[in-house]
Amino acid sequence: MATETNHTTSGQEPHGDLERLFREKFAEAEITPRAHLWDQLDHELLVRQNEAYRRRLVEHRWVAAASAAVLLSVGSWLGLRESATTKGASAELAATVAPGSPAARGAATATTSDRSATAAASGMPLRADGAVSAGTQAAGAQSSSSTYASVASSPETVAPVGRREAGQSASRAAVVAYSSQPAASGASSVSGAYVAGSAAQGLTSAAVPTLAAGGSSASAAGTLASRGTGAGNLPDGETSLGGDTKVSFVAGSDDNTNSGSLSRTTFDALPGRESGLGLLAGLGLPDSLKRALPQGPELLAQQNPGTEEDAKASLSKAGRLRWSAAYSAAAFNPNIDFSQPAASAVAMSPRGGVATTAMHSGGVAANEYRANLRPGLGQRLALTVKYALTDRWALGGGLQVADQRASSASSHFFLDDRDTRYVQSNYSLSVVHTTNYRYRTAGLPLSLSYESQGRKGLSFYAKMGAAVDVLLGSRSEIEGVPESQRNYLLTSPDSPYRKVLASLNGGAGLRYQPARAAWTVALGPELEGGLTTLNANPSQELWRQTRPYSVGLAASVEFGPKAAAVR
C-alpha cells in the first residue's frame, strides 16, 4: 500500500508520493462559496425552524384535545355519579317495600320518581320559598281526578342540612292537603316548584321531594331527596327529613305513574350539559399553544397574489360557517346487562302483547342473553354546521338520526328485559332463539374538530364530541315468533330502555378538498361510547354498568368557503 515519503532536502524541492501530493495540496485549501449560498442556507434554516415549531404546535394541540376529553369525561362521570347517589337512595326505597303487598305494585313507580330526583340533582332551578309539592297528574281514563299536596314550610325547612340538624326543632312543615281536585294544569306547576312523587294504587308513593333553597346547590337537593326515600316506612305517606323536619303529603289517587314530569325534568337538565360543553369549547388557548410563528407554510402561499383578497373575504362571519352532512356505518353493541340481583324481586305488571304474564328473569336468562349479544349495523346521518374558531379548530352542532341494530340469543325467549318462555307455546330450553333489536334515535351532536380548513388536497382531521340522543323507538322480536314483537315509543311508559342517552365520540381520518372547490369529503374511523346505559334501570353500580358503544367508519361531505376560513 502507498506509504508517505518525504524526500525534502535542503536545496531541493519537496517530493512525495501521490497521496502526499494530494493531501498537502488539499489540506489548507479554501474555496469561497458563492454569496447566495448563505441566503439559501438561511432560508432553509428558517423553513426547518418553522416546521419544528409546527410540529411542536401540533403536539400541544393534541395535548390540549386530550386534556379537554379528560375534562369532559371526568365532568360527565361526576354528573352521573351525583345522579346515581340519588338513584341509589330511591332504590333503597323500593327494596323496603314488602314483596307481594299492594305497596309492591307502587314500587314500579319508584323508578320514575328517582328519575325525577336524578333530574333534580342535575342542576334544576330551585325555589327560595321552600315550597314543595308532591302530586300526581291524572293519566288515562281511570284518572279522572288529581290529587296533589302542597307543603308550605318555614324558611328553616330549606336551610342547609347541617343547620337543620343543629336546630333540631327549628322547622316544622305545615301540611295543607288538597284532595279531589280536578286535574287542572298539573301539579308540577304549583308555585313554580318541580313536582316529584306520585301515588300508585292509592298507597305509598316514592316521593322524591325537590326542596328548594335560594342559591343552594343541586347536591343539597339530592341530599334532601335521599332522605326523602324513607317514605315507604311511614304510614300515610309521611316522609321524615332530618329527624325534625317533616314533609307530609297526601297521596290518594289511583293514577299510574306520572311520566310526564320525568320527560320534562330530564329535558330541563340538558341545557346545563350543553352549556357546559360550550364553555369547555370556548376556553382560550394559553400563549404556549398559540402559533409560534405567524408564518408557516404560508410563506409560499403569500407569493400568490390572489391569496390576500381571499383572506380578507374569509374574515367575515359567513366565511367561518361550513355545512356538513355525514353518514356513518358502525358495528353497534348495545352492551346491555339486564341481570338483576337475586334479592330484588320485581313484580309483574301489565304489559301489552304476548308478554302479559312475562316474568323478570333474575340471572340465567339475562346472562345467556348477554353472553350471546352480538353487535349489529348502526347507521347514523348527521347534518351539522361548523363554525371555524381558528384556521384549525371548528365547533360544530346540528341534528342527527340513527338506526342501530343488534341481536342476541337465548333459550329462554329472552326479550328486552324479560324472560318470556312461559308465554311461548313451543317453550323448550334446548333450543336457542335469536332476538333482534332495533333502536332509533334522534339527537343533538356537538363536536370540536381539528382540521386544516382551506387546505387543498389531502389533509388530516380529528374530532371529538358529545351527543344527547332521544330514543324515539325500539323494536324487538324473537326470530320465528312474529307475535313476540314489541315496540316501544318515546311515550311508552314501560319501556325498559332509557329514553335520553348521552355519549362521547371521537374520530380521525383524511379529508380531501379539490383545488378551487368549495366542498370537502372526509373519511375516517369513528368511535362512540355511551355515557349512559341503554337499559333504563341497571342494577349494577355506576362504574360496573355496561354502556353501548360502536366502532365504524364515517364519511362526510362539507360545503363552505373556498379559501381558508381564518388566517
Added chain:
Amino acid sequence: MSGATLRVMGKFSNLLGGAGSATAEPRISTAKAAPVRQLTSPAQLTEAEIIDGCLAGSRLMQKHLYDRYAGKMMAVCMRYAQTTFEAEDVMQEGFITVFNNLRNFRRECPLEFWIRRIMVNAALRQHRRNAPLVAVSESDYPVDLAGEEFTLSNYAFEELLQMVQELAPRYRMVFNLFAIEGYGHQEIGEMMGISEGTSKSQYARARVILKNKLERLAARQAHGNRN
C-alpha cells in the same frame, strides 16, 4: 439632550452591537454613560463564543460560524462532488446538520474537524442517493501501488481538484476517504456499504487514473518549458 435620552440611546446602541456608541461621545458631562459592549469582529470571536451564540439561537453567530468555515468546507465538498452545484448542495445539507446538532458537539476536538466529518457524511449520503453501487471483484486491483514520486510544487490545487472531480463517483469517494481523510479500507467499506476488497480495488483504480493524469500533466509542463 437629557440624561434619560442618552440612556435610551445607550441601550439602543447596545442593541446594535455597540457600533453607534463607539463613536458618539456624550456631550453632556453630567450624563452617566451606559455600559457599552465593544464591537467584536467575527475574527476575534473564539470558537466557544460562536458555538454558545449558535446554541442561543443567534442567527448572527450562525453566520459567523458559516463565514469562518465555509471556505474550507467548500473545498472539502468540491473534492467529493463532481460539480459546484453538487458541492453546494452537500455543503448546505452539511451546515444544516451542523446547526441542528451543534448541541451534541462535545468540544473534545476542534470544531473544524467535527464540521469536516459532518460534511464527509453529507457527501456520503449524496453519493448513496446519486450513484448506484457497482460491485467490483477484489482481484481487479493492481498489487503494486507505490514507487512513484512527484514534485509537489509542480501541481496547483485547481489542477489536482479537477483530476479528482473527473474520477468516477465511487473512485472519487474511496480516494478521498482513504488518501485525504485517512480512513482505512475496512472503515470505508462500512461507510459506503461495500466490502473492504472492493474499497481497495476502487482505490487502486483511482490511483492509477490519477497517476496517469499527473504524468501527462508533468509531460505537458516539461514540453511547455522546453518550448
